Amino acid sequence: GQNIDQPTEMTATEGAIVQINCTYQTSGFNGLFWYQQHAGEAPTFLSYNVLDGLEEKGRFSSFLSRSKGYSYLLLKELQMKDSASYLCAVQDSNYQLIWGAGTKLIIKP
């Protein structure tokens, strides 16, 4: 079966760095997405990795290792507004998105 695993919840301090991991087992791979979702709102796109390595976008970076079926989202200089759920999603061989359950990130002052 297809499976995406990510921690249910994480807590970090304002100004710090946090890494959210995602492991996946899917039938084929055509890219991995990270989305941010605030409570009661739709997800917003953060990053897309299709090749191994690190993609950096301002305070957010995303890493992919296809051989390990592993990705992480790195958030630097955490701000209170970063409190949200972070969803990992993999596009399988049929270009269908398989979603993880999401990681709820709690930022404390």
Next chain:
Amino acid sequence: GAVVSQHPSWVICKSGTSVKIECRSLDFQATTMFWYRQFPKQSLMLMATSNEGSKATYEQGVEKDKFLINHASLTLSTLTVTSAHPEDSSFYICSARVPGAESLGYTFGSGTRLTVV
């Protein structure tokens, strides 16, 4: 940027009635629209995939006669929840892929909070 407009944002309806949710792609043509449902504290669950001009493809366990999907044009897809019941109360979100912009991911509508009383 690519925008998907979803209406209504929230709706309260009586049990047994039907509710229609619309998603429009404002500045691109969405040949495919994905419809998701999300229960509190849970992840997105794909309900169905609609393709312009053809029948929607429903995920296992989703009743096609209850959740009617119409994708009559390249810019409009609708989801109708028929004979709604309290257990249908959820957050419904549509999503589309912007053609030729794989690195931008999928664009989501703002979601519809459905409460059936």
